[in-house]
Amino acid sequence: MKALSIWSQAPGATEPETPVFVRVQLVREAQSPYGSARLRDSLDAGDMAAQLIGDAPREVFLAFLLDTKHRINAIHRVSEGRIDSCPAGPREVFQAAIIANARCLILAHNHPSGDPEPSARDLAITRRLCAAGRLLGIGVLDHLVIGQGRNVTLRGRRPELEWGDLPSEDVGEGREAAHSTLASWRRAGPGAA
Numbered sequence: 001m002k003a004l005s006i007w008s009q010a011p012g013a014t015e016p017e018t019p020v021f022v023r024v025q026l027v028r029e030a031q032s033p034y035g036s037a038r039l040r041d042s043l044d045a046g047d048m049a050a051q052l053i054g055d056a057p058r059e060v061f062l063a064f065l066l067d068t069k070h071r072i073n074a075i076h077r078v079s080e081g082r083i084d085s086c087p088a089g090p091r092e093v094f095q096a097a098i099i100a101n102a103r104c105l106i107l108a109h110n111h112p113s114g115d116p117e118p119s120a121r122d123l124a125i126t127r128r129l130c131a132a133g134r135l136l137g138i139g140v141l142d143h144l145v146i147g148q149g150r151n152v153t154l155r156g157r158r159p160e161l162e163w164g165d166l167p168s169e170d171v172g173e174g175r176e177a178a179h180s181t182l183a184s185w186r187r188a189g190p191g192a193a
Helices: 042-053 090-099 120-136 174-188
Strands: 060-066 072-080 104-110 139-146 151-153
Touching: 042 060, 042 104, 042 139, 042 151, 060 090, 072 090, 090 104, 090 120, 104 120, 120 139
Parallel strands: 104 139
Antiparallel strands: 060 072, 060 104, 139 151
16 A cells, blocks of 8 residues: 655656655754843834844844743744845744744844834734744744844834734733733834833
């Protein structure tokens, strides 16, 4: 009896004799200078992102991968782009989030021009990533644009986007802290970070 295969076949291609089994594993490249710091609001994330990518000559896209109590599991450098753009699709962002067992995340990227005003492309990427996060159950809490001496929180500017929150079925001692953190994100208001 021949085993069923999930291999996609091109015309004329032959199927491998045996399937390949893989294991996906998280590799921690370096110890974070922030340890497992708990992010209280967008100000904390903006400060960290500014230290990490604020002076970069090209756009760099980061994802802060957080647990249920908003402690940093990992900081993922999603991609590095050009002076005026940086690719960041759902596959690149959420692959690391899933492996790191993240419950939610905060996105950040810099504008090397120093002007942190979000572009139409920034908004489109944010909408797409929020939708992917809802589908995967990994909430996008905010997307920060880092400029020279000033950061912009898209959650503050665009509260109508369907930002991630911890679902109401989550219970436990971290729930109240998580909801107070989300409240502080909402209070941050337009342009704050």
